[in-house]
Amino acid sequence: MNDLINKLPGQPDVNFRQFAGYIDVDENVDGRSLFYYFVEAEKDPMIQPLTVWLTGGPGCSSVGDGFASVGPFIVTKDVHGLQKNLFSWNKVSNLLFIDSPIGSGWSYSNTSSDYDNGDDATNTILLTFMQKWYEKYPVFKSKTLYLAGSSYAGHFVPNLANALLDDNKQSKQSKFNLKGLALGNPMLRNKLDDLAKFDLFFSREMINNSVYNQIKKECNAIDENNYFFNLKAIWSATCKNLMEQAILVAFKTDATNYFPLKLFDIFRDPCAENEQDLNLGKQKYKGLFTGIEPNCHIDGRVVSQLILNTTKLIWISTWFPRLKSFFNNLFPLQYSVEIKMV
DSSP states (O other): OTTEESOOTTOOOOSSOEEEEEEEOOTTSSSEEEEEEEEOOSSOTTTSOEEEEEOOTTTOOHHHHHTTTTSSEEEOTTSSOEEEOTTOGGGTSEEEEEOOSTTSTTOEESSGGGGSOOHHHHHHHHHHHHHHHHHHSGGGTTSOEEEEEETTHHHHHHHHHHHHHHHHHHOSSOOOOEEEEEEESOOOOHHHHHHHHHHHHHHTTSSOHHHHHHHHHHSOOOOTTOOOTTSOOOOOHHHHHHHHHHHHHHTTOSOGGGGGGGTTOTTSOOOOSOHHHHHTTOOOSOOSTTOOOGGGGOOHHHHHHHTOOOOOOOOOOOOOOOGGGGTTTSEEEEEOOTTOOO
16 A cells, blocks of 8 residues: 555564555645554454544644654654554554644645634544545444544544534445544643642642642632633632642742643653754653653654655634533543643
């Protein structure tokens, strides 16, 4: 197959196949494509389910995330190779990473307006991608399908699940065999998401009982319908002050602007400002598994191997809820990674 990857630069020998390429998502427009990275399961790929991974942002690369979380490889400490990920999900499932929306990772469009849209347009394109991807890999259409992701995928994944189920109702052809969702540290509701950070701090003994109990008392978390990105959580002045003080205590710092640098790993130092130092193997922070930013490995050799298009444009987002409608038909799993705040 044209999209078969013989071997990634610096990759160890493996017994499973990998594929990467573009799926055109509009027959009427030339140059509107989503990039994907597909990894077969280590054992019995024709028996194992298919798991689609969508990362958050919105606008982060799912493919890049695959080299830092659930994919088969992680970047070596010297940043010049790959090593096997002992915790890869392809031990029990085929994995499909999709760079979505357009403009994230290596997905692109030759139409500039495609980079200025929201969740509805993104979801329509993802549905088209899934239909066309199954045309390219029809053997996997009958396999059990799971949708998974983290952070803003708390919206991407339920939206896509809803679209697949609607398509099943309308289509006379084979159905999407969707069985469940897995959401890691998902963005769901603004106030509850904000408060969850302090639950994490307390569980890791980063703040004491007194600070934690004051936050729980002063910060009202009733916002059942506040799913939308443009509706920021409104806190009282007392609550805001308590949160700011808790952040200072949790990270032993006198600057609240240090907080965003720790969002993805509360135990590591902030990322290096000098990427060249990372490429030379001079580690600037302690990250998950190897402590290396995976994008540092995506250099010219990898880009040429995968035959990629690249763009640098901005993503604009909106939010919308879907989760509640799935509980009677699917198995939704929400899980927490207890070093992350998003």
